[in-house]
Amino acid sequence: MKKYIFLILILLFSVFSLSGCLHKKDGLTDLEVIKNRGYLIAGVKTDSPPFGYYKNAELRGIDVQIAQYIADGIFGFESPQNIKYVSVNAQNRIEKLNSKEVDILVATLSVNDKRKLVIDFSMPYFVANQKIMIAKNSKINSLSYFNKQGKLGVVMGTTGEKVVRLVVPNAYIIGAKTYYEAFKYLKQGKIDAIFGDDCILSGLNNGNYRIINRAYSREYYAVAVRKSSSSKDLLKEINSIIAYILDEKKSILVKKP
Numbered sequence: 111m112k113k114y115i116f117l118i119l120i121l122l123f124s125v126f127s128l129s130g131c132l133h134k135k136d137g138l139t140d141l142e143v144i145k146n147r148g149y150l151i152a153g154v155k156t157d158s159p160p161f162g163y164y165k166n167a168e169l170r171g172i173d174v175q176i177a178q179y180i181a182d183g184i185f186g187f188e189s190p191q192n193i194k195y196v197s198v199n200a201q202n203r204i205e206k207l208n209s210k211e212v213d214i215l216v217a218t219l220s221v222n223d224k225r226k227l228v229i230d231f232s233m234p235y236f237v238a239n240q241k242i243m244i245a246k247n248s249k250i251n252s253l254s255y256f257n258k259q260g261k262l263g264v265v266m267g268t269t270g271e272k273v274v275r276l277v278v279p280n281a282y283i284i285g286a287k288t289y290y291e292a293f294k295y296l297k298q299g300k301i302d303a304i305f306g307d308d309c310i311l312s313g314l315n316n317g318n319y320r321i322i323n324r325a326y327s328r329e330y331y332a333v334a335v336r337k338s339s340s341s342k343d344l345l346k347e348i349n350s351i352i353a354y355i356l357d358e359k360k361s362i363l364v365k366k367p
Contacts, residue, residue, distance in 0.1 A: 140335065141184070141344040144213055149191065150184060152177035153198040153212035157288035159313030161218050169195055173216040176235060176355065180214065180333070183351040199288055200267035204229060208336055214348070218307065220269045220329040230341060232333040232348045235356065238307040239325035240270055243296070246320050250303055253326060256281035263292040263301035270306045273327050289314060 144150050154173050155162040162171040174195065181193035196212050203217050207229060220238075221231045244250050256262045257278045264271050266285040274281060284301045286292035293314045295301045304311060307329055311321055333348050335341040 139340045139343045140213060140338070141347060144184060144344070150177070150181040150193045151196060151211075151213045152180070152193060153196050153203055153206050153215045153217055155199060155203075155217045156197045157199065157290045158218050158310045161310065161313075163313070172236070173218065176333070176352070177214070177216040179355055180216070180348055180351050183354075184347060200265050201287065204334070207334060210336075213335075213344070215334040217334075218310065218331055219334050221332050222269060225334075228337060229334045230337045230345055232335070232345060233352055234330035234332045235352050236309075236331040238309045238329040238331065240273055240306060240327045240329060241308045241311065241325055242303045242305050242322045243311040243315065243319050244303045244322065245296075246318060248302065248320075251322065252324065253278050253281075253305065256303075260302040261300070263295050263304045265289055265292055265306060268306065269327070269329060274305050277326060 138146070154169070154171070154177060156164055156169065158171070158173075160171055161173040162169070164170070177195070178190070178193055182188045185192045196206065198206050198212070198215065198217050203215050203219065204225070206212050207215050215229075218238075219225075219231075221234060225231075242250070242253060250260065253262075253274070254277075257280045261282045261284050262274065262278070263284045263286055264274050265288060271283075271285075274283060284295060286295060289304075289306065289310055292301070292304045292306070296304055296319070305326075308321055308325070315321070333352065335345050335348070
C-alpha cells in the first residue's frame with residue numbers, strides 16, 4: 111500500500127513540476143519572447159511611400175525606420191539583424207498581429223475606437239490628413255462631387271473607406287487592395303480621384319496630379335501591439351522609444367500630434 115502511495119506521490123509531483131515548467135514558458139511576456147528570439151518581427155506596408163516601399167529592391171520608409179529604432183531600443187544596439195520585416199496590407203495587418211505572425215505593426219495604422227477593441231496602440235508618431243488626389247486638369251473640387259457622379263477610389267480596410275461611406279454614402283466606390291493599385295486605376299482613367307492619407311498620396315504623386323487642399327479627417331498613426339496583459343511591457347518600451355524619436359527627430363519626418 112505504501113509503495114502505491116509513494117508511486118502516486120511521485121506521479122503527482124512530476125505532473126505539477128511539468129505543468130509549472132509549461133506555465134513558466136507560456137507566461138513569458140511578448141517583450142521577453144522577442145528578446146529570447148533575438149530579433150523583432152515588424153509588420154510594415156510596402157505600398158505606402160514615404161512610409162513603406164521598395165526602391166532598388168531595398169525596403170525603405172518612415173515606418174521601416176521607426177521599426178528599426180524600436181528593435182535597436184529593445185536590444186540596446188544598432189543592427190539590421192535584430193529585426194525581420196513582414197509585408198502587410200490594410201486588409202490583413204490586424205489579423206497578422208493577432209495571429210502572432212508579427213510582434214508589432216508599424217503600418218500607417220490610424221488610431222480609432224473600433225480598432226482599440228481588438229488591439230492596443232502606442233502614443234501617436236505621425237499626423238496625417240485625409241484628402242482627395244485628382245488629375246491636374248480635373249474640375250473636381252470636393253468629396254461631395256461623388257455623391258452624384260464620378261468614380262472614387264479608396265483602399266479597402268482603411269479609415270478612408272469609413273470616411274467616404276459616411277460623408278458621401280451614394281458615391282460610386284472602386285475598392286483597391288493597396289495604394290499602388292488605386293494609383294494605377296487613377297492613371298488608367300478607371301477612377302476620377304483617390305481618397306486617402308495626404309502624406310501617402312504625396313508619396314505616390316508623379317507630378318501629373320494634385321491634392322485638393324481640404325482635409326476630411328485627421329489620422330494619428332501609432333504602433334500596434336496585441337491587446338493582452340503580456341504586451342504591456344512591450345508597449346511601455348515602444349512608447350519610451352517613440353517619445354525619444356519625437357524629441358530628437360532622428361532624421362525622419364515625424365511631427366507631434
